[in-house]
Each structure stands twice: as C-alpha cells, then as structure tokens.
Amino acid sequence: MSTSSIEKTVDLKVSKLADNIIGSDIIKLAAEVNEKIKKGEKVFNLTIGDFNPKVFPIPAQLKRNIINAYEDDQTNYPAADGMPELREAVSNLLKQRGGLDYSKDEIVIAGGARPVIYSIFRTLIDEGDTIVFPVPSWNNNHYTILNSAKSVILETKAENKFMPTAADIKPHIGVANIIALCSPLNPTGTTFKKKDLEEICDLILTENTKRNAENRKPVYLMYDQIYWALTLGETEHYSPVALRPEMKNYTLFVDGISKSLAATGVRVGWSMGPKKVIDKMKNLLTHIGAWAPKAEQLAAASYLSDLNLYDTDLKEMRTKIHDRLVGFYNGFKTLQSEGFKVDAIAPEAAIYLTVQIALHGQKTPEGVELKTTKDVTKYILDEAHVALVPFYAFGASPDSSWYRLSVGTCKLEDVDAVIGNLRAALGKLIK
Numbered sequence: 001m002s003t004s005s006i007e008k009t010v011d012l013k014v015s016k017l018a019d020n021i022i023g024s025d026i027i028k029l030a031a032e033v034n035e036k037i038k039k040g041e042k043v044f045n046l047t048i049g050d051f052n053p054k055v056f057p058i059p060a061q062l063k064r065n066i067i068n069a070y071e072d073d074q075t076n077y078p079a080a081d082g083m084p085e086l087r088e089a090v091s092n093l094l095k096q097r098g099g100l101d102y103s104k105d106e107i108v109i110a111g112g113a114r115p116v117i118y119s120i121f122r123t124l125i126d127e128g129d130t131i132v133f134p135v136p137s138w139n140n141n142h143y144t145i146l147n148s149a150k151s152v153i154l155e156t157k158a159e160n161k162f163m164p165t166a167a168d169i170k171p172h173i174g175v176a177n178i179i180a181l182c183s184p185l186n187p188t189g190t191t192f193k194k195k196d197l198e199e200i201c202d203l204i205l206t207e208n209t210k211r212n213a214e215n216r217k218p219v220y221l222m223y224d225q226i227y228w229a230l231t232l233g234e235t236e237h238y239s240p241v242a243l244r245p246e247m248k249n250y251t252l253f254v255d256g257i258s259k260s261l262a263a264t265g266v267r268v269g270w271s272m273g274p275k276k277v278i279d280k281m282k283n284l285l286t287h288i289g290a291w292a293p294k295a296e297q298l299a300a301a302s303y304l305s306d307l308n309l310y311d312t313d314l315k316e317m318r319t320k321i322h323d324r325l326v327g328f329y330n331g332f333k334t335l336q337s338e339g340f341k342v343d344a345i346a347p348e349a350a351i352y353l354t355v356q357i358a359l360h361g362q363k364t365p366e367g368v369e370l371k372t373t374k375d376v377t378k379y380i381l382d383e384a385h386v387a388l389v390p391f392y393a394f395g396a397s398p399d400s401s402w403y404r405l406s407v408g409t410c411k412l413e414d415v416d417a418v419i420g421n422l423r424a425a426l427g428k429l430i431k
Helices: 003-008 016-020 025-038 060-071 084-098 113-124 140-146 166-172 194-213 245-249 275-288 294-304 307-337 373-384 414-427
Strands: 107-110 130-135 150-155 178-182 220-224 251-256 269-272 342-345 352-357 402-406
Touching: 016 140, 025 373, 060 294, 084 107, 084 269, 084 294, 084 307, 107 113, 107 275, 113 140, 113 178, 113 220, 113 251, 113 269, 113 275, 130 140, 130 166, 140 150, 150 166, 166 194, 178 194, 194 220, 194 245, 245 251, 269 275, 294 307, 307 342, 307 352, 307 414, 373 414
Parallel strands: 130 150, 130 178, 178 220, 220 251
Antiparallel strands: 107 269, 251 269, 342 352, 352 402
C-alpha cells in the first residue's frame, strides 16, 4: 500500500494553530504566474517584493566580503545575539545615517526581518493580548495568529496615502499591547509625515503614563523601517525615537540590509530597542536558531565599516528604483488622462508603487462582467500579461481596487511595454 493511501485512511490531526494559519495570497498568485511562464507566456511579474540579482545585484564589495569570509572558514555558530563586529557597525550606521543612538548591547542580529518580527511579538505578547495594525500591511495578520493574539485592524484610506493616523489608533489605544507600524510602508511605498508620527508617539506616551501609574504592561510600538534607506526625492524618513526620545523605552525596530542593499537572500536583519527586551529576544532567537550566518554577518560588518562606499552604492540603488517607479507612475497617469479607470499615488520610498485599476462592472470582449477584484486581477494577468498584487492580499477589503506594483525584478525597458500592454487590455473592455 502506498504512503498516500495509508494517509487517506487516517484522520491526521494537527494543532489548532496549524489548522488556522493560512498561506500567503502573494505566493498563490505567484504560482499562477509561474504556471503561465512555464507554458511559454511572456508575463511581466511585478508581484514579488524581491530583486532580480541580475538587475539589482548586491554591492560588489559586500559580495567579495562574503566570499572571503567563507574562504576563511567562518562557518561555525555565530554569537547568539549577533557578531560583536556587526552590532558595532550597525550601531555606528544608525547613529551616523539614522540619527539614532543605540549601543551594540541594545541591538540583536537575526536571519532577516521575519524572525525579528516574530521574536518581537513573541517576547511582548501573552495569549489573548491585542495587536493594533493598519491594512494594507505585510503579514501582521499572520504574526498575530502565530502568537495567539487578538487583532484590531485599521483600514486606511487612499486620501492619506494608506498611512494610519493617531485618530485611527486612538479608539483602540486602551486595549493595545503592540501597535505595529511600518514606514516606508509595504505594500504602498508611502511614508509617515513628521506631524502624523509625532501625534501617534504622543498618543502612546500619554497612554503609558497612565499604565505606569497603574503598574500595567505598557503598549509597545513595533516600528518596521526595513525600507528606510530607500527614500526617494525629497521624501524624509522619520523615526519615533528621533522625534520623541521618550519613545526609546517602548519602541522595537525592525531593520536590516535585505531591501536597502537588494540582499534578501543574504539574511541579515536586526532589531534595536530597550536592552531588557532585546536580551529576551536574544534568548528566544537562540532556541529558534534564527541567526544570520556567521560569514554573512562578518561580511556585512566589514562592508558597513565604510559608510562612504555604502552611500555610493545606496545612491545607485535609489536611482535605479526611482527611474522605474517614476516611469510607472507617469505611465499610469497618462492612461488616466486617456480616460481609463486607473490611478497611482506618487512614489515616496521602497520598491513599490500604489496603483488603482477600477474595472468593476466592466465587461470583457466576450461579454463577461468583471464583478470582483479577483476578476479584474485575472483579466489584467490574462490580457495584459501583467501580474500585480491586490491590496486584499495585505488584509485590505476584498473589494479594494488598489494594487501593489513592485519594481525589484523589472528592467527599465519593461516599463513602456507594461503600460502599452495595459492600454491595449483596457481598451478592449466594454463599459
């Protein structure tokens, strides 16, 4: 009897957590896209929050450093909280380029941003605690489930560039244990304005003054700034701790080189925050084993020791991203001026453009009505050969007509081709 036959005769029970956790909608869409590519179709895949290394390679010196570290046999366990050289280099980077003063003992290194986020939640959240987060946002819903927490979901608005405000958070501040924010925001590529972030910080500080007097657990801010080095044009990145130094007691950062240096597969991320919390996160990560590889840590430490080289590489990275995002933004605005029901929000940071494709109610040339966002997404994929991620994949309403467009795998010459394909597909629809 085959293994599959045996499994069919047994009711294989799993944990409630495993039963309730769901896969990524982005991965499901990517599978559909890959199936088309396997069949020989030309698809412009603008879904993935990653980079094509042939288009966006990691910095040459970082690559050499990694090779040198492996040739030097740096392949055993790293220090539990991260190699001291890297924590020192990160401390200096944050101070010199981010205006943040964190010692190496207030920093923990991990294998990218994901284990950092998980360990923050796990360290601060008890079962039944409440996490407040806006949508669209990346994976907060899944991390909430993984930690047996409750969620308060704030649906943000296009007129505020999908960034949450203090007014959105205020009704829920009394029950919040973590407020999870991200700027620059994945999936929108938009950022907090100084006044808006200051108001959120003041809200948290006022609430914690009450809680401290009552000897209650504070409300913490998880601040994901993994894209902070990729601000574009005149956009300025703001940090809660730089704006309100008292927030240092309550803020846990998510950071790393994964996005700023196109180094998603290098797996070097970090968090900084109050030493007591960072120490607990270190203990947790030790048992999970979610360390960044030692060779990559030492390579990153050496690379970040030369911030002039870092600045030069970052400038080139920003330029390449800027050219693609602005090209797509102008293209969507041109389509809008031609009467098509599309729109875009001007890019501010990261590798993403927020675009709108509002085709609900229109009909295909065959007379099939596009009733849902899934229908619209499929039509754009089938007819324009363009793959985008709808905001419902980031927790927004299933009826939302907004999408994330990612340029990390996009060649510059593809921009005009994508806009041309969209124009042709949109032009076929029956209003």
